[in-house]
Amino acid sequence: MTETIASDGSQQGSLRVHAADNVRVALKDLAAGTRVDDDGHTLQLAEPIRHKHKFSLEDIAAGDAVVMYGVTVGRATRPIPAGTAITVDNTEHSTASATPQARRGEWRAPDVSSFADAAFEGYRRPDGRVGTANVWLVVPLVFCENRNIEVLRQCVADALGEDPYRDYKRMARALLHGESDTVQTSPGGERLFPNVDGVRFLTHTLGCGGTDDDARALCQLLAGYICHPNVAGATVLSLGCQKAQIEMLKAAVAERDPQGLRPVHYLEQQASASEEALIREALTTIFDGLAEANRVERTPAPLSALTLGVECGGSDGFSGLSANPLVGSVVDRLVALGGSGILSEFPELCGVEHELMARCRNDVVAERFKTLMEAYQQHAARVGADFSMNPSPGNIRDGLITDAMKSAGAAKKGGDSPVVDVLDYTEPHTRAGLNLLCTPGNDVESTTALAGSGANLILFTTGLGTPTGNPITPVLKISSNSELAARMGDVIDFDAGPIIRGEATIDELADRLLALCIDTASGRYRPHAVRLAQYDFIPWKRGVSL
Structure with missing residues (x-):
């Protein structure tokens, strides 16, 4: 017995997205022999079509365009009979210039009257932008500092009692010692900085060994993060000798924050008395930054x-x-x-x-x-x-x-x-x-x-x-x-x-x-x-x- 699929997809069997398309997409697995009604024309599937896959609505000759969403999305590499699946064996990538459906100046905005008085509770920054989160950022200028970033991450999580992996750590200890592996969520205590969403630690593989353009692009990206409205301020770790220099990042930050409204602390390991001194200074900037960020409330x-x-x-x-x-x-x-x-x-x-x-x-x-x-x-x-x-x-x-x-x-x-x-x-x-x-x-x-x-x-x-x-x-x-x-x-x-x-x-x-x-x-x-x-x-x- 064959199934008939309505052209409007009312049986949720298949769908033609645009009137100009010569393919339909299966919304569920369709058996060979299934009859498909497409805008008054009925065709029978020549083979099974898996859900999410497309099938031809007409005979498509080798070299002809495969059209979906009203645009060319491929070219037939061999004949594709009507009711046959579109696959990598019969279709290859192809695009073609066409008259666009869109026209400049003709957009009709949707009705948003139900949201006319809507607002969100965000963090207002001195530059006028509004954040959806309030985080302190810790950033390495070069991959050599990734280890120190990880040290800081673990130390801050332990000090704040906000280790996101504590339940998995408990699971690992239980499995290792043969105890029950049931995961229990730790009860949340009172947060020290309730208006702050946390400290975020970035790591990456760049900052040295690449081109000058690589270093500049990295600094521009990091500046975008440091000056982001969701960020209250940042601590930056530099080794000292790398290609992405502190001055390069400072210049990129100044482009986005010319008034210097965002607090940013730059620390250089090669200029520090010791690793311990570097970590101590970094932790001090982080905790001082959290205290300052906590003074900002959602409005x-x-x-x-x-x-x-x-x-x-x-x-x-x-x-x-x-x-x-x-x-x-x-x-x-x-x-x-x-x-x-x-x-x-x-x-x-x-x-x-x-x-x-x-x-x-x-x-x-x-x-x-x-x-x-x-x-x-x-x-x-x-x-x-x-x-x-x-x-x-x-x-x-x-x-x-x-x-x-x-x-x-x-x-x-x-x-x-x-x-x-x-x-x-x-x-x-x-x-x-x-x-x-x-x-x-x-x-x-x-x-x-x-x-x-x-x-x-x-x-x-x-x-x-x-x-x-x-x-x-x-x-x-x-x-x-x-x-x-x-x-x-x-x-x-x-x-x-x-x-x-x-x-x-x-x-x-x-x-x-x-x-x-x-x-x-x-x-x-x-x-x-x-x-x-x-x-x-x-x-x-x-x-x-x-």
Whole structure:
């Protein structure tokens, strides 16, 4: 017996995303012989189609375009009969210029009347910006100081009684000594600094041995973290002889904080009497900094002070149908309220450049995006790489066959609002509205850059699951499907799966997700990445990272 799937997806069997598409995506496993009604035309599947994968709606000849989201996402390498799965064996990456769906000046902002009077409880900084968190930052200028950073981390955690791994340590002791391995959560005592969200310790592998450009880029990134609205101040450890010198970082900080409003303490090990003296001085600056930061309390702030960085990682075939457009709708709402969004991952915008350029507020912004994209692609080509190499084995296994297919869905995180600015790596966000940021597609490198450019909240979509977080910016995880939300409930903060099942619309969930963003920005909700102390930080060495 064959099953018939309605063209509107009412039986949640499959979905055509755009009227111009010549493929549909399976929303569940479909057996060979299943009849699919597509806009009045019925076809029969020639083979089984796994959920999240695509199948052809018509006979596609070798060399013809494979179209999804209304844009070219691949090229057939051999004939693909109607009702046949789209795979790496019959399709390759391809993009094509096309008339963009977007038109400059034609964006219609969503109805945000229900949020007109909304505010979040944030930390106001002397420069006028508002933080969603209040942390003290400890930063190494060079990898040689990573060990001292770890010493400080353990000492501070012990002194404050806030070791995030204490339960796992108890588990390890119990397992080693043959005792019960039941994990018991330690009761929380009174916090010494209740208005502070903690101390964050960065480590990295850079600062020496690279080029001058590497050192400058690192200092610009660290300056973005030190001057971030979520950061109260910082302690910086330097060895002394490395390429990334203290004066270089001071200059980068001064560009972002010309009035010197942010307290920053610079310590040099080669100028210290001993390691013990260095650690003592560093601990003194940290505890003094915490006392000062604790004097700042949360106060109401408008949603226009929010900047959402958007990221995807561990994407699946549903990411571009549920989680990504959901996040895009939240960005559109925030932009309509005067806030900002930052869309990164340039390799995952390959194939939809014409759409984004059509949304740029003027030709200058469009030209900058084009220039940065072309420079990135040319750099990749010089070392024998290409954006088409971006999809991971996990992406392909879950139906994202080509980079263009992945990009068309990934770009949905940016919503539909105008692109007001395009930022190169480490450049600070200064203009309200949607910004594009040049970063690689690597999850942590890109998330690291989003925070460095000023995102004070990050929305991270995933279909396969990832624990990624950030040291200074809260990261909310949105799952594309409910199975993932149930299986990795200790990682996922919001489930977009009801969209796939037809139980909720994107608009309905976008209002709920924006409300969660407000709660997170106010400290009323702690994302799982924060609870797990998942503080990932990887600078981009400006090489080819797809």
